[in-house]
Amino acid sequence: MSVRKRESKKAKNGYVWEVYFKYKENAKVMRFSKSGFSTKKEAEEYEIKVKSEMQKNISNYKVNKITFNDACDMFLEIAINEYQEGTIYNTKKYFPILKNEFGNVKVNEIDYLMLQKFFNARSEFGIETNKNIRKSLNRVFKFCIRSGYMTTNPCEYISVCGIENHRTTYTNDYEEHVIEQDEFNFIINKLNEENCFINKSYIIAIMIGYYLGLRISEALALTKDDIDLHNKSININKKLIYKGLRKEDFYASHKLKSKKSKAVLPIPEILIPIFQKWISYNPYNLFVCDDEGNYLHPETLNKKVKKITKQYGTKFHFHMLRHTLATNLLRNNIDLKTIQELMRHSNINTTISIYTHYHDEQKRKSLNSIFSTPSFQQNNILQGVEKVSNLN
Known part of the structure; x- marks a missing residue:
């Protein structure tokens, strides 16, 4: 809303509220302003009324x-x-x-x-x-x-x-959940139990999310040309378009989420030998694909891993892998600017929000760790509460 506070010597509290905005009339930019409102709410209501009249007239x-x-x-x-x-x-x-x-x-x-x-x-x-x-x-x-x-x-x-609704709660869960190393290993081992091409492809996709933080649409659009093992880098330049489409109509688009999304990132050393073996094993140009060289369906991948993590007692969504990488970088005291570059956040505030959430969680854990020591026994606390309640 176009409402702002202005100083006024005549007003008792030293200021008034003003309605101020620009609008077009016959392709010409015009300005409207009216001051003297004693409260912000009064100014906002007047702005709504004026703009509504302008629209109708x-x-x-x-x-x-x-x-x-x-x-x-x-x-x-x-x-x-x-x-x-x-x-x-x-x-x-x-x-x-x-x-x-x-x-x-x-x-x-x-x-x-x-x-x-x-x-x-x-x-x-x-x-x-x-x-x-x-x-x-x-x-x-x-x-x-x-x-x-x-x-x-x-x-x-x-x-x-x-x-x-449930989906809102679930979305918040997976955006905040961190996949720890034991859980990650559990997923990989379970996928490895069935020795087939599609499961190996799922494993590569999961590793790309866990170690590089790619979004699922970016991971599934990668080609072998995007992987430079000599320079140990990965070129993120496209994403998979799949929503509302049949699997045979999936395609890659070079229009990414933001300008920052396009980037060349270093490949962690742990992935180099794995990628080398995978490139030799996978006969297709798509880096992650089904056994006929076609795009994987993101929902099929998510459902497959959800069944596995359900056995582990947790939930799963591919975006958890991205959040996990950001958290692991914070845990290892990587500076915010580097995290922003690695995560390809277009705005540093996105990185800061993850940082804030992480440190709030650390503060909570620190507080709980103090009161879980033997000197703070639950029974003693309960007895203290009973004594207080008896005073009434």
């Missing part, structure tokens, strides 16, 4: 013509190259819900109240689904603003609620 011919259905279709046709394939897939996935609700409504008539009522009615759906629907709306509206069909984005004011 626009006289541009283009705005008066386009419906939400048209906007979605144009977005897929024109804006498709601005986003990752996965983002387009996730955006398009929610179009049926949105078109059913807003399809024939002109985009300039969709305002905060209409959207908030829609999301309020979805309060018994999963919160992650509702958040993703808002993201889809946000992308379409941003496209409409750039194209001159809207002047403001009503999504920026929307609050989303919903039910915390």
Whole structure:
């Protein structure tokens, strides 16, 4: 929101709130400002009202013509190259819900109240689904603003609620879970029990995730040309596109998550002899593939390893391997800048957030280790609690 605090000698508390934002009128950039609001909430409510009126009063011919259905279709046709394939897939996935609700409504008539009522009615759906629907709306509206069909984005004011489902909890679990060496060895040994090409390929994929931190789409898109054993380096320059596609339609795209995702990383010494043997054994150009040289399906790989880790008493998702590498780097006191480069984080804040989580966990373990010593017996604590309760 375009609300800011400004000093004011006339105000009792020394400041007032101001509404200030830019907008377009007939392709010309204009500025709106109004000051004197005593509270931030008062200023925000006024901003919503002003922007809503501006949206409704626009006289541009283009705005008066386009419906939400048209906007979605144009977005897929024109804006498709601005986003990752996965983002387009996730955006398009929610179009049926949105078109059913807003399809024939002109985009300039969709305002905060209409959207908030829609999301309020979805309060018994999963919160992650509702958040993703808002993201889809946000992308379409941003496209409409750039194209001159809207002047403001009503999504920026929307609050989303919903039910915390099992998948949300599970996602948080695998993003934070660290696969320790014993568990990693257990996975590799179990896969080795069945001596077949596909299991060996799974092992290579797991090792790439564990020792190099590649995302599953990056690991499964690697070719032998990307592996330089002479210089002990790996070139990450593409990813597997698979969501919403049949296995025979999978393909590699050079459009990665961010500019930082493309990189040449050093291969740890432990992997050099393993990769040498694998390249000799694997007759196909794809570095990780099925027994016919085709792309592996990420979900098949995940399901296979999940069955194994269930025996170990834990859960699994390939992303855990990436988080594990970051944690192992922190445990060995590698500096944040080096971790950022190895993990290919586009923003150092992502690295810092992992660092913060790791050290919070260390503090918790340190505290618990103190009170688990013999001098702090649980029975003594319980007796102390009983004595306190008897005072009442």
